Amino acid sequence: MALRNVILEIGTEEIPSRFLPEALDSLERLARSALSANRLGFKDVRTYATPRRLVLSVRELDETQNSSTEVLKGPPLSSAYDSEGNPTRAALGFAKSKGVDVNALCELEVDGVRYVAAEVHEESRRTLDVLPDLLRGLVEGLSFPKSMYWSDPGVRFARPIRWILALADDAVVPFEYGDVRSGRTTSGHRFMGQKVIEVRNAGEFLERLYDNNVILDQEKRRQKLEAAISLLKQDFEGDLEVEMDPELLEENLFLVEFPVPFIGSFDERYLEIPEEVLITSMKKNQKYFAVRSRDKGNALANVFIGVSNNRASDMRRIREGNERVLRARLEDAAFFWAEDRKRSLASNVERLKNVTYQEKLGSVYDKVMQTQKLALWICSRLGKDDLARLVDRAAYLSKADLVTRMVYEFTELQGVMGREYARHDGEDPRVALALYEQYLPRSASDTLPTDDVGAILGLAERVHIVVNCHKAGLEPTGSQDPYGLRRAARCINEILWGRCLDLDLGEVVREAALLNLVDQLTVERILAFLELRLLMQLKEKGYEHELATLALSVAGHRPLQALRLMEALNGVKDEHWFSGLMTSAVRVRNILNKAPDAEGVVDAALLDKPAERALHDEVARLEPMVGAALEARDWQALMELLAELSPVVSAFFEDVMVMDPDERVRANRLALLKRCNALFERVGDLGALKGQAQK
Structure with a gap:
């Protein structure tokens, strides 16, 4: 038999909504791991969250544990017994630690080495006897971005725990966490439900909550909220559409236990403020959904959708209260907008001298000046001198909005306000x-x-960040990347790909290093960091590791060319002629590996066999064509040209003995193959791909 339903509910003060999605995943992971570790089978595990509760539901849980017999390896046999066969301290200690008699130890052989071992048998226990410690461990195991203490200094949680419900069918699972003891009571909605609700059986838990206006399942809350907002649209005046921001929708789901959306509005005069300011104010401070007017070119309307946690008898009072709060917010934004425009954006640049960028890296003004120089260098390197004036001005003004009142209030509007004030x-x-x-x-x-x-x-700024953070010893470590260098490297590649900008990042980094007095060893670290990020991004696009590595070996620190070569290689790697190309390249390289000191110029007079003369002529014909294709970065054409060598190389190896007894003939043939190999190497080590294809 099985326990049909097991419920653990941790009732709390309101937990910040941003904590809950991760807490849901964490609780499920912990529960699955704990059940498995305790040898308990189950049908399903689900987790739920509202601002006031975290809930674990386990269905069809085994009524008893599975018994277990495990053979555990101990010390080597040679150190477990002395010369007279008596157990040593190592054997005695091992036996004691496993709870077995030393005379019960057996032998176990692993990789040719004999060890003593203990056969440990664990009898099954009733699940009801296992659950108290298991459930308490789940509560203890949950972690949050920030936790707090309350009555018991040894207990921490996201917010104070006010009750714990723990039921296995109709039985209470007894345990304590801090000064809270588990029981069978829960609490309904703070405003629309009973304060204390007794739950007789775990199977009725969700229903009892719903009867007290708590929609526990976050997906059902989502469905109810979306459906209710759709109904509200019928009350719109004009052709309006709600901007259903997915991030805002999820945040609202974890702010309420029973979502009740409502329509609100604000004075049309606030629409003179840039719409990003209005949307940010509504979203950040009030969690409102913006509304757009389709019959006015999808412009922002002076209407919003709010979400209440209270189904009041008079929703007009809730709407008016929310409108008053928003009016105050928008009045502040209107003031900032007016005040900031009293001075030019350019006049703010000098004020950046008083803003610290990073303790080790100087002021934001210093950063702007260095980025300006690097941006102009990149502009020239890309052959876009016609943009130099615009790039120079944009770089100079790039951070001037950081000292405006609006960005001080809404930091996420940096860049947006720079654009608006520049206009x-x-x-x-x-x-x-x-x-x-x-x-x-x-x-x-x-x-x-x-x-x-x-x-x-954007490229110049991100390269500046990567270079200077490495200079200051602020590079990423493990999972920590406080200055966003991995994200910066990713963005560099994405921009180069998206805008088709062929830039050698090795050259850019070295130029940035000159501007910022960075030593050569640090430069090498930076280039290795960027290459690793590029390799990872190429693999994320679904390309094989060998293809990505080959592309990087040829393209160097040019992300655009690395991607284009990857695309070309991926497009031809299954073609019959490409297989022949790889085979030819490998055969030539293998011969040269046997004569690493092969040098010299090919002497055509010594080529006495038709097959070697044919290879010489074909190499001579293809060299300028391959060079032109490489110059044009036409990777497809380059590989097709190299494939033309395959039949000639095959004929050469069929008819010509490279390692001729005559030293001059042998050296001449090796020189010819070295010249041929130089063409193959224009697309990297094709042998690596050949080896992978044969696996």
């Missing part, structure tokens, strides 16, 4: 756009810069 000041539209696009992409799903001015500025 107000009459700066070139591409400069204004670059002040925003320098930050793109901000996440893996974000858009890329749409203009090269912002792309160049």
